[in-house]
Amino acid sequence: MNALLRTRLFAGLVVLVVAGGCGLAGASEEDKAVAPIAASSSAAEVTESPSPAPEPTEDLVVEESPSPSKKPASKKPKPSRTSATPTEDPNNFQPPDCAEFEGKEVSKAKAKAALNAAAAKTYWPTSAPKLKVPADLVRAVAWHESGWTSNIVNCDGGFGLMQVMPDTESFINQRFEQSYDSHAYRQNAVIGANYLAWLTKAFGDQYFKGNYSLSAAKCKSDSSLCLLNMVIAGYNMGRGSVDEGYANKELVNPEYVSVVRHLMRDCYCDKY
Template sequence: MRTRARRTLVVLVAAVLAVAGCGGETAGGDPAGGEAPDIAAEVAQETGAPTESPTPPPHVQGFGAAPTPSASPTPSATKSARPKPTRKPPVEAKLPPAVPAPAPSGCKPKYVGTQATRAQAKAALTEAAGRTYWPTSAPGIRVPVNLVKAVAWQESGWQSNIIACDGGIGLMQVMPDTAAYVNMRFEKNYDVDDYRDNATLGANYLAWLIKYFGDVYFDGDYTLTYDGECASHTAPCLVNAVLAAYNFGYGKVDTADGLVIPNPRYVENVRALTTGCECLAF
């Protein structure tokens, strides 16, 4: 889970290179189901293991490379537009930790242990997306599998053994403090260094963000959609808030000025990846 502006800059650089022709993050008392929100069609096919090299291959520059700007998500069925979101006090007594300081410029990530194969990563991410994290208060919240896959691709390029300079770990680039918060909030004991638990921690945090912003700004509506008032990646809507907060931290999105999207490029990339990521064919 990325909470750094540096990631956004790296993704911007990767996008510029692509155009130039260079080529190629808690949870609360409940875990595991409901209907998946209408984000995108779920695609999945097995493939072989990734190259286990300490250097990310070209297609995961920055770590996960977004599709070209034209590969935007297919809108779901049209829904009535909501009024501008109005903030209500959060019900959470304890909130996630603040974002860490940006990593030093020029720092390179390190790799620890053996990298999970793509098939293993896919299975872990799919299982994590299939859990119901709020079975009592919001059983309908279920993080779409393509969204989990896309975030993991954007964050790590599905590299399970990568540790970023700012401390982000594994597939979902979960920060140690965020992992501790999720385990505390949901009374779990997930191991951030295990790729399967890492996937679950990331999906669990996404579910927490859906619940938080849905409660605070959208009257308990947890629908994730790309249409209507959320047609733009810059719009102050639920899915954009969730993605932006995963990257920058909830406090940079839920502000004194209301709901803002401070990192639209990151949001745009992940939205595009939910339908245009090569990882969906793994």
């Protein structure tokens, strides 16, 4: 009995040890083999199929040709306080190759008379009766724009002595309840002078406390932010561009202003 009991106990212990050992060994080896494979598989999926990049927003879009209204990233240089010298002879007007001519050209003498008459008009008889557009300013702008060529049609659609654009003609006619025709040279001169008068009042009211003097003596230079320079720049660039330039403390298109100011002082047209 004792021998048989010992034999059965021994056999039972052997079964328990073998069964327990196999179970521990199996779990250990499986954990060691499976875990790295799972991690490797996950890394491979991230590498081969990355998450799509977010689409660029409007703030990230870079324009190839930024509009004038946008400020560049770099600091703008301050405008020179010395009078700029035109790179070409301001008196040597040459029409561009794309220009065309419509109808018969009037003489330079008739053109001059029309420009002087347009400058002599009072465009704000009620709100600013003392506002006058200097005749030398009207003549200089017209010479720079057209060389006093009454029948020129420029590449951008500007017409005649003052190179009046269709939109400018419509604006002046609506604003002042007129029916000017830019293709009639005398009325063309009036539209241009009237636009100069409108710019004078607009800038004078906004920046110069209602002072409408276009005297060159009030300008430190041809590129300073005086009323005369701003009006000249506005004729070429429009009021909005001049307003933006003023906010940045600089005169827009100082080259154009410099040429017109030069012609006001010394113009070949004065011989007519």
